[in-house]
Amino acid sequence: MPSPIPAVSVDPYLDRVRANILALPESGIVEVMNYGRSREGMIPLWAGEGDVPTPAFICDAAAAALHAGETFYTWQRGLPELRAAIARYMARIYGVPEDPERYFVTGSGMQAILVAFSIALGAGDEILLPSPIWPNAAAGAQKLGAVPVHVPLAYGAEGFSLDIGRLEAAVTLRTRAIFLNTPGNPTGFVATRAELEAVLAFARRHGLWIIADEIYGRFYYGEGTRAPSFHDVMSADDHILFVQTFSKNWAMTGWRIGWIEADPRLGQIIENLIQYSTSGVAAFMQRGAVAALELGEPFVAEQIARARHGRDIVADALLATGKVDLVKPDGAFYLFFGIEGYRDVRRLGLTLVDEANVGIAPGTAFGAGGAGFMRLCFARGAAQLTEAARRLSGWIEANGAAAGADSGRRA
Amino acid sequence: MPSPIPAVSVDPYLDRVRANILALPESGIVEVMNYGRSREGMIPLWAGEGDVPTPAFICDAAAAALHAGETFYTWQRGLPELRAAIARYMARIYGVPEDPERYFVTGSGMQAILVAFSIALGAGDEILLPSPIWPNAAAGAQKLGAVPVHVPLAYGAEGFSLDIGRLEAAVTLRTRAIFLNTPGNPTGFVATRAELEAVLAFARRHGLWIIADEIYGRFYYGEGTRAPSFHDVMSADDHILFVQTFSKNWAMTGWRIGWIEADPRLGQIIENLIQYSTSGVAAFMQRGAVAALELGEPFVAEQIARARHGRDIVADALLATGKVDLVKPDGAFYLFFGIEGYRDVRRLGLTLVDEANVGIAPGTAFGAGGAGFMRLCFARGAAQLTEAARRLSGWIEANGAAAGADSGRRA
Structure with missing residues (x-):
């Protein structure tokens, strides 16, 4: 090993x-x-x-569903109502087409990462992690027997930035993916549109998956209403898996609910991975998540x-x-x-x-x-x-x- | 592969x-x-x-915790109150010493199985599955790159029974574990105390982990109040991981909450595996689980x-x-x-x-x-x-x- x-x-x-x-x-x-x-x-x-x-309007929606008996097994990909609500939210914030088939509800952002890693990584495979980085990303790869390869961000008077040269130098025959967290925990690094384009070109060049962790995309203090996103630069055939969570935007850290966004061609594969991880997310919690998306903007x-x-x-x-x-x-x-x-x-x-x-x-x-x-x-x-x-x-x-x-x- | x-x-x-x-x-x-x-x-x-x-007394406890603001990150091993309640329950039903350190709350019985498999199995390793068997067990092993080896139960006029000879014949150098589900889904097979002793001796002989799925242990129609259990025959140094769920006994299938029981020496390892899978279970759901254990016997x-x-x-x-x-x-x-x-x-x-x-x-x-x-x-x-x-x-x-x-x- x-x-x-x-x-x-x-x-x-x-x-x-x-x-x-x-x-x-x-x-x-x-x-x-x-x-x-x-x-x-x-x-x-x-x-x-x-x-x-968590604000009351979210808790109330979950509690109402709980008392209404939504306590049975449910859709492995998530409630259709929640997938539709995510699609509307993403269209609104990111300007992407509204397509519920791209979204799969997961039992935390961490689970979304694991699902993405399971698709991309096996024992001995390598994943590049621009670092410093939230430690669970590396540990998640290690759990699967894969090898996290930390690639330091550059650091200077302007703060942290991506160094594509360092990424190039880190590629081996076993490299399968790159995990990019932007805006970044812990650094606050925010990839520019040009940096995202460079990472995308790099990933295309080497045939890598991109695992895009943009969970802090709304917590952005620059120009515009959100941070630059791979959604702004990608094409339909790119191999990008977005991991997301309800934790930060809607103060739902303790709920353990998130989603993964992927090409619908991966739908059955992701459904299987959810089935064989935790077999879905409580329907009553998903009702809270719908309320978060529909009523949570203020x-x-x-x-x-x-x-x-x-x-x-x-x-x-x-x-x-x-x-x-x-x-x-x-x-x-x-x-x-x-x-x-x-x-x-x-x-x-x-x-x-x-x-x-x-x-x-x-x-x-x-x-x-x-x-x-x-x-x-x-x-x-x-x-x-x-x-x-x-x-x-x-x-x-x-x-x-x-x-x-x-x-x-x-x- | x-x-x-x-x-x-x-x-x-x-x-x-x-x-x-x-x-x-x-x-x-x-x-x-x-x-x-x-x-x-x-x-x-x-x-x-x-x-x-799910009965109202369980839903009420969860909803009350939700409204009381139990919506933050929580203990990775589970709320101390829930671990203590599980320990009391297990002592009451199985006659084992009351030790909260043996119990770890998971986001479903399926996740408990994955945690157990992650401890025992890597790519290419084999796990024996007396079959027919609930398909998620085999698929969970496959997800980790391991190889599920189905070993048919014997079938006769008395129904299904274990055939240790078939298990012996299936062991290879890559065999790491045996998964035993008793009472069994889908067969209704219930291992006798003698069969459990034989499986334990077999596992000891070959240095295997036992993954014990006894989630239907209360749904038993023979003599006594529960089915025979590895708890009845094991010693402290046996390598047994018990996977459990709140789904069946307390009509909580949709909640996705269970537990794993293991030697406390595995505590930090299991905590890490939970951290790097879904990072814990919602505290407000755990309050419902406490109510299930404490008030749910009728x-x-x-x-x-x-x-x-x-x-x-x-x-x-x-x-x-x-x-x-x-x-x-x-x-x-x-x-x-x-x-x-x-x-x-x-x-x-x-x-x-x-x-x-x-x-x-x-x-x-x-x-x-x-x-x-x-x-x-x-x-x-x-x-x-x-x-x-x-x-x-x-x-x-x-x-x-x-x-x-x-x-x-x-x-």
Whole structure:
């Protein structure tokens, strides 16, 4: 197996566990969460979710369906009503033709990724991951026995950008796919239309699948109402699988519902993969998702405005210290930044819990290129973020690049 | 790849789909369902679910949690309250020590199977499946690139039974696991304590995982309150993974919630597999599951009594024709039977839709050994089953072993 095998000795009971499964990483932000979660007054900015529960109009629709007896097995591809609602939503936001046959409801965005990976990747196959990247993408590939190949994004004064040369250099005979998350978690990187065209040409050249994770597409702070998308540049015969989720736009992280968008020629294959993964998504939950799409636009607009405001509160405060390496992101809802003088971000995360009572995640949780960075989620209310920014900037002013810190963060 | 590759030519767009995924079978009962589902007055006995929606006390608990804002990310292993409730339930029903650390909440019994398979099986590995068997087990293995090896149960006047000699003969260097479903879908086969001991000794001898699917354990019509279980014969160091579901006992088929029971030493591995599959189960659904376990015993008892009565209604009517090959099952909620003179059960299923207006599934959907049989679900109300039995026995009396039927069902 090309997957790394843990060097430490393990309980002999585990000898029969597949090596690639034994080697699956624990989430890299769990350590700091466990360290800090019970602290009095802690402000938790480590997870990728906001602080607003699912709005009532969505919960009401689900509860009504539940009480109406929608508790039986249902369509493996999703309720026709939900697939139609997704098609209308996508046509409205992305200007694509309204075609319900392209959409398949999944039990989370994570499941959408797994379905896409199962189509594209087998044991020993390689997938390119422009990084830093949400760790579940790499781990999902590893779970299938495939090999995640991290390809660092370029980093400069303008923030992160794609380097097609690095992607070219990473291609081997076993390369089958590229996973692109734009706007990106954790970096806030947003691919330009030109970058998307370049990735598409690259994928065509090498016969690769593109797994397009555009779940933060609405959380975009540049020109226009959404981030550039592969929908803007693709042709009908391109091999692109879009993974999506209800989690972020509609504050439904806990629901575990998403969708995959694919060419209808893949319909039966995707239906089979859903059948043999979790066999569908609860119909009553899908009624909530229909309500989200049909009635949720004011809520989404409010969420985006709130995130944009949150970004400015925290980024401006941190930048004012003059001791951070931070580019204000154009998308998603994270700051990904370094504090001058602190390269050991794992330790830094624990220190900030102790000394600033703010919880943020170490960049090392996000693969190659994350060393030296911290990830902070700003999808929260202004009052809490103002206080978090006050605590963090105070700590940085007192400690940034101070004696006793380790050597500078970039080698 | 050892998986079969379809001989038919497919759309070139699908050339980049993994061969084992392209070869995943469609559910074998879909054909007859699509054929019959819109018929006026049709009695559908083809699916593995009852006709009772989830009881209100379960729906109420879920809806209350939903409205209380339990809509955020939650524990990957399941709510501590639900794990504790499962442990109490298992201690009560199976007499095992009450240990919440053994239980992990999954997004369906199907996901529990996939988690178990991911631990045990990689590409090219083999898993033994005493058959006929619910088709999703084989397909789940195939999805991972593993090879399902069907090993026919023995069949005689007493119905189905395990043949350890056949299992021994099927073992190769690549065999990693055995999947045992008891009470069995579709056969109603119930392993005796002696058979379980023999399977356990067999698995120990060859160093195999046992994936124990005992989801119909409460639907047992023999002596005692539940079917024999590996819990009755195993030791602490045995490699057994139990897959479970809330679907059948508590009429929650549409919810997609189950659990896996495993040695706590596998805890972090299972947590990782859940994280990288669907990242947990909605907390508000888990509140419904807690209510099911804590308050659901009268409902379960009623379900079991109803199924036992249903079994007798249909089995007695069919046996009275003298033209069926049927052994009344001791477990699960299916009749698995042949009609003398009809071996082509795929065609027979469609004919019964047309001529008896009853929908039942062809045994060919359930792997090796299913040819010549039909599966009928009797988890329904007495009035509907009485009518279905009247229609079926009438048709059989008119047509069983008739001229024009194909040759006898067993060669």
